[in-house]
Amino acid sequence: MAIGTKTLATSELDTFEDQRLVEELRKAKEELFNLRFQSATGQLESHGRIRAVKRDIARLYTVIRERELGIRATPAPVETKAKKSKAKKADDAEAAKEEAE
Template sequence: MSAGTKASELRELGNEELLAKLREAKEELFNLRFQAATGQLENHGRLKAVRKDIARIYTLMRERELGIETVESA
């Protein structure tokens, strides 16, 4: 994932792809936390971006589970 994945990009993905993105983001978060603990992390803002990406993915998954569809206004 780049600096932050947009919700509109995530909405285009299927359930399996969302789960794959979630696994990738969680693994990246684990690695970033490990780097931060050992003092090797250079970009601390990336931690926040990955956490927000994970939250976006969980939100989309829950919306689909409940059958909620959002309408984006122009």
């Protein structure tokens, strides 16, 4: 996921686990460090990127703190539906043959 884009909205952050939020925060801080270094050496092309990354860091800190306080709920584990197997259809065909006899 790209930091500083619309994909890092709070609605999407709600679906992240706590570990992933911490990981995204670490990545954002690392990116901010690199951007500041580029700015100091005159290699930075987009100064607006620093602002976007700072806002992402603040957004991540906010979501983490809200979860600590119980304001925002942690995501519930997603339950996957069991796939129906084709073997069941074969069993139904055998049962129909037995009933016909």
